[in-house]
Amino acid sequence: MPVQPVSPEIITTPDGVRRLADRLSREPYVACDLEADSMHHYQEKVCLIQFTVPGLAAIVDPLAVADLAPLAPVFANPSIRKVFHGADYDIRSLHRDFGIEVNNLFDTMIACQFLGEREFGLAAVLRKRFGVELDKQYQRADWSRRPLTAGMIEYAAKDTTLLIELCGRLEAELREKGRIGWVEEECALLARVRVAQRSDGEPMFLRFKGASRMASRSLAVLEEILCFRDRRAQQMDVPPFKVLGTETVRELAEKKPRSLAELTGITGITERVVERCGEGIVRAVEKGLAVPEQELPFFPREERRKVGGDEERRIKALKGWREDKARRFAVEPGFLANNALLEQIALVFPRSEVELEGIAGLRPWQRREFGAEMVAALQARR
Template identity: 30%
Template sequence: MSEIGWIDTQEEFDALMHKLAGVDAYALDTEFHREKSYFPHLALLQIAWEEDGHQTIVVIDPLPLNLESMRTLLESDALAILHAADQDLEVLYRACQRVPRRLFDTQIASAFLGMGLASLARLVQALENKNLPKGDRLTDWTRRPLDQGQIRYAASDVEYLLPMRRELLSRADKNGTREWIEEECERVRNKNVAPLDPDTAWWKIKGSRNLRGKNVGVAQCVAAWRERAAQKRDLPPRFVLPDLGLASIVQRAPMNSQELSRVRGFDGRYGKNGAEEGILEAVAKGSELQPDDLRRPPKGQAPGDDLGATLALGQALVAQISSETGIEPSMLATRADIQALAWGRESGRLTNGWRADIAGARLEALFAGKVGLSGNGKGGLRIVDLP
């Protein structure tokens, strides 16, 4: 690895951001923590770029910096190259309210090229025949100073991204998947990275689809209270009220302190600093919530587990399509994608773009009884038209 630069002054950071806005492409990674917080907290930035055939790597300490000038880079035409970008995009948006205007994700590309959703270490080994340094995965990246081993370990996350992109695109051009890769990278770039809408938090409650009557309104209001409290206090929602306590409150709808104290999963520590009053107010509000005020999941969003046979059939078809195309099955369609389509949801990943062409249309035909699956006599499956 070439020499690694370290930036922790505002002047150096601002100058670098403006400089990189003029390059063709740059590699980017972040280190962050969120184990004990609602929002991710950026602890380190790693960036690599090339000039005159030479690669430069810098590690940036964001803790003392104002990151506003990073918007200049993210909004530029320079292509951001990341690996497994989803969480990094959320971190960047939280740090400077922007995501890159152009994105290439090496993990997404690997999923289209017969390598699955490869880890960075496996992809570097496969494409560059190099081994990434092993480091302590439990490093506290907010502690200062970082030692040279930690800095080198962080820098290695961007060291090979630029050459790997070139190799991945070369392979994609040969098998005709480049357009799909670029489409999927753009979809990931455009994903909503803003905090969860509190009024939809109840969709994640186990068994929420089976709720009836006033319990639906109670679920919406109490889950929304928990989500807003977690956001305000920057704590994981389970620290505000555990999932078991939330589910129990929804089922029992306690109307006073005595009833609340008997709810399973709730004890006094979760009722401090006005929390008990907030929960009871949410229960009362939810009990009176009118149908027009309910925020229900989109059709097909939460179908439950009563599609077992249909889901299994859909997953088998996706596995067969994966075998034919070399595309990672979970990239083609997740369990939730298949469920949503089976339940008739008219929007979603399988209803537009490359997925609709490759998997969505065939799954719809399967669920409509127009095609079926049978053994091919060789231990595999084949898709057959049905009369």
């Protein structure tokens, strides 16, 4: 029978944060989650941090109490297991906003993936394992708005209510299957992810999906449109996609409208968008079209190394081994070893397990569990 939820305590004072940190510091497991406002503001920020331990649910409001330093030792303590579900965004956000580093992370989503779960979103996992339905009504809410409604508070608290119990079940299953070490290593790597910062002078188009397929002139126009969109988003304090959507930007870069009339019919360009941004868009297009031919940007391309026949056969052998292993383990093949790793192993062509050491991207658990089999698969194809 799953644990019964308790009413969350909303923490808005420095003293409340200190008392919470003291309580959490005595727990072996702490369930964590956070809510941010990335869908609603230009500069996203953490708006709530939720914690659950037996007998206590707490929601810290960072907008009310800025100093979260007392919580940092809890997150950093390697003796306390911090349980998240889908922790990538949370880990990046905690470090970006508060400088918080997480040790002894356990991501229940990664655990589910290594147990072969085909649906590993939290709602699907809780439905399958506990018969609990998560209401996703507030998934896209603006969590920076105050006061929080009762429904928002309940929603925020629910995501962590069952995480510790879920963690216990998943740990037991992973140990039974001999995979607990795999997950712990993956979680330790995940705990080190950070928000990627754009370098000064780095073109914005480098992070735009589909830019690599555009001609140089379209790239010049794309860069100007992206810069315009970013400036306008800052002025309006909204995410850039709320100024102009991705498909709209792509179409503008390709069609290069030079007048307000030519904006008609472009995906996402409504009368309101024309009124609010039309002249700025046209100026951005003109600016991109004015870039001299010799100064046109280009998308950097990595030289694709030519793969010879022997290497291709080794890659095929490793993929065949992986497919067979994944079927027997009932997990997605990519969780055992991704294609880039198999290609790297095929290139190095190790003749022994010792020669696997130093291969980029090869995890210790992969070498420990599958090293001999990988080498054998390669030798069989000689």
